[in-house]
Amino acid sequence: MSHQKNKLMKEPMIQIDTGRRDFFKMSAVGALGAAALLGLAPANMRTQAYAAGSDAPEITEVKIGFIPLTDCAPIVVASQMGFDKKYGIKITPSKEASWASVRDKVANGELHAAHILYGMVYGVQLGIGGLQKEMAVLMSLNNNGQGISLSNQLKEKGVVDGRSLKRLIDHENRDYTFAQTFPTGTHAMWLNYWLAANGINPVNDVKNIVVPPPQMVANMRIGNMDGFCVGEPWNARAIYDKVGFSVASSQDIWVDHPEKVLGTTAEFVAKNPNTSRAMIMAILEACRYIDATENRAKVAKLIAGKSYVNAPEEVIAGRFVGDYDNGIGKKWKDPNYMKFHADGKVNFPYLSDGMWFLTQHKRWGLLKSDPDYLAVASKVNQVKLYTEAASQLDISVPKEVMRTSKLMDGVVWDGKNPAAYAAAFKIRA
Secondary structure, three states: OOOOOOOOOOOOOOOOOOOOOOOOOOOOOOOOOHHHOOOOOOOOOOOOOOOOHHHOOOOOEEEEEEOOOHHHHHHHHHHHOOOOHHHOOEEEEEEOOOHHHHHHHHHHOOOOEEEEEHHHHHHHHOOOOOOOOOEEEEEEOOEOOEEEEEEHHHHHOOOOOHHHHHHHHHHOOOOOEEEEOOOOOHHHHHHHHHHHHOOOOOOOOOEEEEOOHHHHHHHHHOOOOOEEEEEOOHHHHHHHOOOEEEEEEHHHHOOOOEOEEEEEEHHHHHHOHHHHHHHHHHHHHHHHHHHOHHHHHHHHHHHOOOOOOOOOHHHHHHHHOOEEEOOOOOEEEOOOOOEOOOOOOOOOOOHHHHHHHHHHHHHOOOOOOOOOHHHHHHHHEOHHHHHHHHHHOOOOOOOOOOOOEEOOOOOEEOOOOHHHHHHOOOOOO
16 A cells, blocks of 8 residues: 555544654663663551651652543542542542543643553654653553444445455555554553554554544544544544444453553652652542442543543443443453453553554554663563552562563564564564
8 A cells, every 4th residue: 555645643633632743762771771770579557547757758649630521530539539548648639631632731830740651651762753761661551441433334335344345445545544543552552552463554544643532432423534543532423423333342352451551750759759659549549449340430420520530320330340341232341341450460561562552553653672671671660660559559560570461463462572572563663
């Protein structure tokens, strides 16, 4: 295919983040020896909440940004249900318009931390897109629960899955446009991976644009894209509004994949380690609360409000408990729906998770050369700080900082040879 309009990192014509091009740039990456990486033994700290003395939070009011998505729930719940107060802080959730806004405000300190795309943190760490800042992942917020939707116009042409989409693209000579939410983010990587697994090159065969999550459905309604990848509830909303259908969930691509993280700058952590630990503890409690099935309906109602996701409660509630309907006749109970805790398995900042996003940045040309994958992840992911926080809540942590997963194409990711992994894909930039 030769759709010259496609540039993987370009943005759409309306309601988009502007002035953020040159995503193929990469600043120099400082090396960090893996040997200096971890102090996994929990610190000898009090088991009660940090409230006084040397354990007191350095700042007590923290502004945490979020994008209106179902997986912003831990930030909202920690604030609205008082988990923050237990640890001597006050969390103020700050609703943001786009991921570019989240990125910029975290980098310049306007936000203390954020519900943020995993890959975006690593993009900023390496200066992809021109903005470089030393970053920190405090914890993972959730696994699963994103999705890929296609327009009803494609359905009318017989498209119901990846194979039929590939046939249509091969035989109908026009530009096909797909949207994701940020060039280095999770949704871009799920979209690219799914298209490539179905024989469609996301760089050469289609136009690949950026649209903020809440604007996806509106843009599809007016014909600005053929499909998109975004977090819930916007895939369910496309069906609710009768403008699209679900062709894949992100857990179809990678079961229990990493998704959003609690991200901040390395500078913030260095200056405010107790506050950072308190944030982790408060949000860990929120994640544990959300993961209890009996609490899901209450949380769905809470985050549906205009101050948060601003979507009908019923649009959020179904997939929030694993009740899926693809909009074209299939309904099922998905055991791999959005998870927030799973006895801490969700929240641990595995180094291999961060490294995977770097392999995909390299695969799609966002990085021109291989970084020191392990060194970067060791520097960004705050394993020691997370372990200290988890120990106070009697939440176990894995013995290993790497995990192994098999993705939809049968390729296994284990973090052992990331450069070879990134280079082995047949379809890449």
